[in-house]
Amino acid sequence: xxxxxLQVSANKxxxxxxxxxxxGQGKTAGRGTKGQNxxxxxxxxxxxxxxxxxxxxxxxxxxxxxxxxxxxxxxYLDHLNAFDGKTVDNALLFTEGYIATxxxxxxxxxxxxxxxxxxxxxxxxxxxxVKAIEKAGGSFEKVPTPLRKSAKDxxxxxx
Numbered sequence: 096x097x098x099x100x101l102q103v104s105a106n107k108x109x110x111x112x113x114x115x116x117x118x119g120q121g122k123t124a125g126r127g128t129k130g131q132n133x134x135x136x137x138x139x140x141x142x143x144x145x146x147x148x149x150x151x152x153x154x155x156x157x158x159x160x161x162x163x164x165x166x167x168x169x170x171y172l173d174h175l176n177a178f179d180g181k182t183v184d185n186a187l188l189f190t191e192g193y194i195a196t197x198x199x200x201x202x203x204x205x206x207x208x209x210x211x212x213x214x215x216x217x218x219x220x221x222x223x224x225v226k227a228i229e230k231a232g233g234s235f236e237k238v239p240t241p242l243r244k245s246a247k248d249x250x251x252x253x254x
Contacts, residue, residue: 112124112125165199165200167199167200167201167202167218167219168194168195168196168199168200168201168202169202169203169204170188170193170194170201170202170203170204170217171203171204171205171206171207172203172204172205172206172207172208172209172224172227173206173207173208173209174193175203175209175211175213175215175228176209176210176211177191177211178191178211178213179211179212179213180211180212180213181213181214182213182214182216183213183214183215183216183217184216184217184238185197185198185201185217185240185241186241188201188217197241198240198241198242198243199240200218200219200240201217201218201219202217202218202219202220202221203215203217203219203220203221203224204220204221204224205221205223205224205227208227209227209228209230209231209233210231211231211233212231212232212233213228213231213233214233214234214236215228215233215234215235215236216235216236216238217237217238218237218238218239218240219237220235220237
């Protein structure tokens with residue numbers, strides 16, 4: 096038998112308990128024998144632990160929030176000296192090992208001095224970096240984050 100051959104419905108019928116011995120869920124109707132949970136009108140809070148302080152009440156709440164945005168990959172200004180006269184983009188930084196992946200935002204921040212003339216094409220750069228690049232004779236262009244290509248897109252590009 097295959098998984099797709101199974102005959103199942105999306106909505107199961109509710110189990111009718113307490114309808115006699117022949118029905119299979121008669122007498123105690125699945126509640127066991129005696130005790131607080133076996134009685135009619137049993138209504139306990141979801142977190143009730145028999146009068147003991149609930150664990151969820153004892154543990155402190157998590158404060159703040161966790162951002163889902165991935166932080167930018169940082170490249171320092173003095174790293175750009177290695178690319179004298181080149182156009183620096185995500186792909187080049189990735190192949191040279193300065194960033195982990197070419198498909199995330201890259202930001203260049205100031206550290207050290209820039210002596211090389213570079214044309215920088217990344218997602219972000221600090222104001223002091225842009226000033227330093229222009230002073231060295233280069234240029235900065237803000238470009239969108241490159242998207243990862245699917246196998247279909249790669250095949251169509253090759254044709």
